[in-house]
Amino acid sequence: MSAGRKRVVVVGGSFGGVNAAYELRRRLPRDAEITVISRDAEFTFIPSLPWVTMGWRDPSRLQVRLDAPLQRRGIRFVHGEVQELDPQACEVRTSSQTYPYDALVIASGAELDYAAVPGLGPQVGHTFSTFTCAEAAASRDALARVLAADKGRIVIGAAAGASCVGPAYEIAMMIDTVLKRARKRHRFSITFVTPEPFLGHFGVGGIGTSPRMVQDEFAERHIDSVVNARIANAGPDRLILADASEHPFDFSLVIPAFLGSPFVRGVDGLANPKGFISVTPQLASAKFANIYAAGVAVAIAPPGPTPVPVAVPKTGHMTELMAQAAARNLAAEFTGGVKVDGMTLHSTCIADAGDTAFYMSADPFLPPRNKVIVKRGKWARYLKLTFERYYLARIRHDLPSMDFGW
Template sequence: MKKAVIVVLGAGLGGISMVFDLKAEVGKNHQIVLVNKAESFQFTPSNPWVGVGWREKNDITIELAPLMAKHGIDFIQASAKKLVPEANKIEMEDGSSVDYDYLIIATGPELAFDEIEGFGPEGHTQSVCTVDHAVQANAAFEAFCADPGPIVVGAAQGASCFGPAYEYAMILDKELRNRKIRDKVPMTFVTSEPYIGHLGLGGVGDTKGMLEHEMRQRSVRWITNAKVEKVEATTMTVSEHNDDGSEKTRHQLDFKYSMMLPAFRGIAAVRDIEGLVNPRGFIIIDKHQRNPKYPNIFGVGVAIAIAPTEKTPVPTGVPKTGYMIESMVAATAKNIGALLDGGEPKEEATWNAFCLADFGDRGVAFLAQPQNPPRNINWAAEGMWVHLAKVAFEKYFMHKVRKGITETYYENAVMKLLAMHKLK
């Protein structure tokens, strides 16, 4: 059997799980290569905690080179410049190239801050999309606390990951109360969602009621169907829209601190490759996670194309939660294994949604099976247990990465929840 080179591009939640699943599935006979532009894996779900100083960068990052060496996986730290699928090659920014027999694209997204004037960490708003952004957000937050004022938090038009925006708003509320300055901070939540708790999923269970309740309890004002027009040093211009998409009113929101999530798009290295990506640069896949035009290329995680659940007055994307990503990874590993054995892909990801949204002192959990309605399970719950579960999840997942464990953590957690709440 010819030794195949299997390259995983990207080392986020999907990529790091992918190399370990591949190692378990085919690693004895084939070469696995992880390519990532950063030197470390970062546990993205903990970024909101970094943004208020509850975690340090070192708490949620793991250096990749020694980790991969420990588990017999090759690691290349380099930034991809251009994928050349006809040549089975990735051209890198440093002038080198990486050849592959099979490629799994797990890069996550490019953050489209530039689509809005004055938006993002290089403009006037903060971000918790990466750990370095969260570190910067925390530094800005500490300066803000010395001279508090209005805060604006939320997710811009086209955003597809709303959970961290809700988490950060609630965590800010908790931290400001801890510092006894919450009374000096009017807070507004701005979102492209048609209603609070939509989450890009059409809502799950009573997420609308639960999240509205949390915001009322915490004195957080909200604006939905919102489009961020531009951001200046202390003012955000937001247009609020009617259900038919027409403009309803325009808001000039003053702020001293703001964290807004951007829209996502595919990374530049894959954008505009006909047949590989959609117009936003996300990887087109079939039910086996495989690209129809380039059958030796697979996609997992946030990098893949999923059509919105429904048309909304202001564009919203679809989230890819850890549970869904885990199932994509497991299916992809088995499908590549089948191809290497001379067979055909058969495994399909479940594409269910499960999320633990931490609010600092409590939280909301939701489970959608399948992700898009109508669903077999459409459940949400809240309480202190969600906060504790997310803390435990962080500790376990970091342990899993260090040990190279391929156990399906999300699947196990969901099964326990189903049994606990008698949802089976």
């Protein structure tokens, strides 16, 4: 890349985009122009959205407006949607403007592929979801109506090809907790329908003892499960699987599969067929050296085949680490310095159950691993609650990362 005043554009204002922009600001000279373009005006702490579904959080408490914190650090913020990327001209375009770049970081996450299953999704279908504030609020209202009844059938699950199945586990267990507290669990059925080959697979072949632990937990909670499930159709009151079995419901929440962003899918050679960006270990595009990617937008191959496709999750923690590595490697292109491997990642995740929680840490994220920690306890709930507060403050004030390595 040539010398002179550099222009870096970051697409995305979530875990990937904001962390990349802050890290770039720390590493690039003051005169480098950093622009964040995001379709959303706010950062949302997405891991807490299942608590919105349960009615335990107001969405507004999970959001930070992006303009002021970024501008305070000399980062330009554009609230807009990138519709086109021209890697030859080195430009991204929104509906109203063109933004030239010397280097680009793509952290635009994914689109929710409800269309892959007829009847799926809250907009035109019959199932709810919890992937945006609006989805979580709609699911909260529908769930509250069903839980207020005397009896009911709850079906929670994930579509074939879904990657982020953790929130489905959380919601199934949290509903069980709420019903037990109301002393009417015995009048409700809860069924968990997943494409995973076994419970606790999570798209990564399991994390240590997670499969045994989840199986025991579901047995204790009387949550029925169907594994290797491919949802073929979501009707108004039932899920129909590819093997023709039917799962009637009064409330259903199903995690969809992801597709890469349309502007990424529009560039020949940038992404895999699903639209996720193929990267080098340094997180640069395998085809365009001045394009980097982080987070959900990155293609990660599953550790092995499964009868029904399950994609690898990219957690918030992994996304943050990828964003920092991508920014560091991009800055090294301009200013020199050592590049780092951004794809051999460790990750820590906490899944809440309402009355307890599960702490899971894996290094590296994909097996075989050097270190695994899987623990259950109320303390993990408090850790998750505290982490939400810290993270929102981190986005507001660019606080140091809590990833102290292993």
